[in-house]
Amino acid sequence: MNKANKYPNFPSDCKSLLSKYLTKEVFEELKDKTTPWGFTLNDAIASGVQNSDSGIGVYAGDIESYSIFSSLFDPIIKEYHGFEKKNLHISNLNADDLNAPNPDPENKYILSTRIRVGRNIANIPLGPAISQEQRNEVENQASKALTSLEDKLQGKYYPLDGMSEEVAHKLIEDHFLFKAGDRFLEAAGLNRQWPKGRGIYHNDEKTFLVWVNEEDQLRIISMQKGGDIKEVFQRLTSAISKIEEKIEFSYNKHLGYITSCPTNLGTALRASVHIKVPNLANDYKKFEKITNKYHLQIRGINGEHSQSLGGVYDISNKRRLGVTEVQCVQDMYDGVVELIKVEKDLETK
Template structure:
């Protein structure tokens, strides 16, 4: 673990480059759920069986290192509570793995674009993250990791149903493909509700920034496939890409309309948010997310030259509650987090002007 700084740095290496349509799509992610044959699924497994799964998967990842590259296994129950939550805030593990799982572990690649979660809802959750709109690339990488692991472990598979999983909605391919998309203009023009409702009618689901049960803060939405049974991996990826491409175009049109019809009001909103972030003494997480969304839009529109998307991505992670505590090395109450969040944002924005 000493070779990695996954709880020290907010930015994973994969986040420091831009992908296609990165002005709107923050990231693309693919998760593949797998279970091991002849072992109880995590929901009913005892501690000894969970430990056996952990050892088998870590060993398989080590043996597949030639295909997968350098990997670091981490036992989450050996980490502090703050470090576990930092992993969640960086999207390297799920809240379920960090908070509810028995014998939880994760195997991370050096650039943190690959996470192999162990003993989450299923024995194995392979996750690949890419910047921008690169769902197909993330799927191809995840499939390669899946094949590499399968050479050393025996998956639970049914000839008729496909891969067997704890949740019925994951049975079949076990594939969840998603994008994190920034849609401020569609929110401002009150079109987002209609569009997201239409998305749900075509087999996709919309969640907040941290997945199921989380709130969509800062105009960031996670769009993913809902069903894995009865569709091939290619069909799932193609369907998601096709719908997201349409949403990207709707967001671009909404931005153009806002600039054309109320440019001065939009500019004022962006610059007010920039000013507040630069000078605020306290700011809570929800307001910070909204102000950062406004500033991100201003950068995309070319109105703020001093800031990079890399810095905004970093601030999105750094201002999360547990990362704040990690950064300042202190346990904080809510008021203290709001104060230190404002200080951190001010310092980063001022430094960016130098």
């Protein structure tokens, strides 16, 4: 890994949290420090230095990055999550605690529901610092755990390396295939040795999917058409507990589940629906007022920075750290119930 030695110059229009909190004093304090896996400050800030339009601009290379470079990570985590150094994260993956009867049984508004979590394996560095040998070890552990799943989670693992065009085409059709990461992930070192050590698992019913060695070592996804949010969450939590019987995940009491991007810390959970609200879309202020009330994010149909099509939006929880998984999904559910109610009122007018 590279050693940091020169304070970076950020352009005057740079608004990243890295440029805000990497003062010259912080830089001098951290520039010669290295984690046990050989990860340096220079490695942590590489993506934000190369991409001045980053929102955050830092990635952790291992769990130790968060303590060794804490004078940079702590203020970023505090601003993004509103989470202090003294706070402890509490996890709750008990689906029975979620109060979420289907808000749209006729499937008039909610097209689909998707809940995912990021997970990384304990005692192995994260994607930006992982070696090829370690990445292969992650793939080996993950594919063994996944192919041992039974009943409705039973399925098949597809390695990306050496994948046939026929299989790739099928996975693209199902929107399951992931590509090498964007320029932000590229600069963070997350695309190294692509596509070696990466793969995709999905169950036979195509309602459960795991990406291996994408941005996080495991991205575990539960999804289905329609608005039965509780069913999607139950499938996810049941799968997580089964995988955890075979794999220990990286976790600590302060930051919860450890991820390379600090925005995903805590629950590492994103619960989302594709929802059709054409009338609300015409009153964006009212739309935003509801989503802000429930700590939700509005995105276009193809995720971040994309546009809406036909009044369909991707609505997901914003909070991840300092709230439980159940609270994240409950936020999303309660917000969606209100969005549907307001959309119905607007239809009658």
